[in-house]
Amino acid sequence: MSPPPGLFPPLFPEGREPLPPDWTDEERQNYATNQKVSKYFGFAMESCVTKTVMAGVVGTGVGAAFSLMGATFSYEAAYGTHTQQTTKAWFRDQGQKMWRTGRSFGKVGALYSGTECVIESYRAKNDIYNPIAAGFLSGAILARNSGPTAALGGGVAFAIFSAGIELFLHRETHED
Amino acid sequence: MSFLGLGATPAGPSGPVNQQAMQMALAELDLITDVFNKVVSSCHAKCINLRYAEPDLNKGESVCIDRCVAKFFDVNKKVGERLQQAGAASQAA
Numbered sequence: 038m039s040p041p042p043g044l045f046p047p048l049f050p051e052g053r054e055p056l057p058p059d060w061t062d063e064e065r066q067n068y069a070t071n072q073k074v075s076k077y078f079g080f081a082m083e084s085c086v087t088k089t090v091m092a093g094v095v096g097t098g099v100g101a102a103f104s105l106m107g108a109t110f111s112y113e114a115a116y117g118t119h120t121q122q123t124t125k126a127w128f129r130d131q132g133q134k135m136w137r138t139g140r141s142f143g144k145v146g147a148l149y150s151g152t153e154c155v156i157e158s159y160r161a162k163n164d165i166y167n168p169i170a171a172g173f174l175s176g177a178i179l180a181r182n183s184g185p186t187a188a189l190g191g192g193v194a195f196a197i198f199s200a201g202i203e204l205f206l207h208r209e210t211h212e213d
Numbered sequence: 214m215s216f217l218g219l220g221a222t223p224a225g226p227s228g229p230v231n232q233q234a235m236q237m238a239l240a241e242l243d244l245i246t247d248v249f250n251k252v253v254s255s256c257h258a259k260c261i262n263l264r265y266a267e268p269d270l271n272k273g274e275s276v277c278i279d280r281c282v283a284k285f286f287d288v289n290k291k292v293g294e295r296l297q298q299a300g301a302a303s304q305a306a
Binding site: 048083085154157158160161162163164167207 | 242245246260262266271272273274275276277280
């Protein structure tokens with residue numbers, strides 16, 4: 038294959054890199070198309086929109102799993118006669134609960150992830166202040182209907198929580 | 214290395230080597246390599262945290278590098294223009 042593009046200065050104009058000389062024209066076109074497609078794909082994967090959407094989807098999944106786990110602790114479902122109808126009704130009820138908790142978890146995750154990505158893109162720095170600010174904004178927005186003091190408190194709490202998670206994720210590990 | 218286009222097979226040299234064109238090409242090569250190395254080292258020093266938590270560039274670092282390279286070339290161009298003006302003024306005077 039041709040030498041990796043980043044390891045020497047950009048001496049060649051776009052279409053005239055020193056690819057192997059026995060490549061046909063079609064192979065060179067394929068190579069150029071592959072480079073362009075992988076560049077756009079990488080750009081899309083790292084964008085803020087993708088991060089927000091993925092955080093929302095994963096948050097929905099986590100919320101649904103959480104609600105399903107909580108169903109094992111609820112004991113009102115254990116009583117009574119269990120027919121096919123009651124089982125179906127239970128499944129439908131449980132599905133609605135899963136969707137509701139999943140939706141709220143997904144909203145929190147998407148809001149936090151989107152805010153952090155936007156703040157980090159604006160500051161062009163990667164440190165601990167991005168999660169703190171994003172957590173504060175997310176907490177304040179989530180608690181906006183309960184008055185200003187509650188919004189402030191919620192923001193502070195979420196900021197501390199998200200800073201703690203970030204510090205844990207980026208802790209010094211014992212690499213052996 | 215030979216600057217051949219897409220799909221061309223290597224051909225022999227066409228005529229005697231023009232020494233002046235060769236000198237200019239060598240100077241341009243040196244210039245490009247020098248600018249590239251300067252951009253890489255200064256943007257690395259400004260943008261990349263010394264503590265490596267992961268092998269990929271994260272979002273802040275890649276945004277910083279984009280901005281750093283754009284600013285570097287902008288400054289390069291402006292300083293070059295000012296130098297040219299200063300040189301023209303001192304020649305005219």
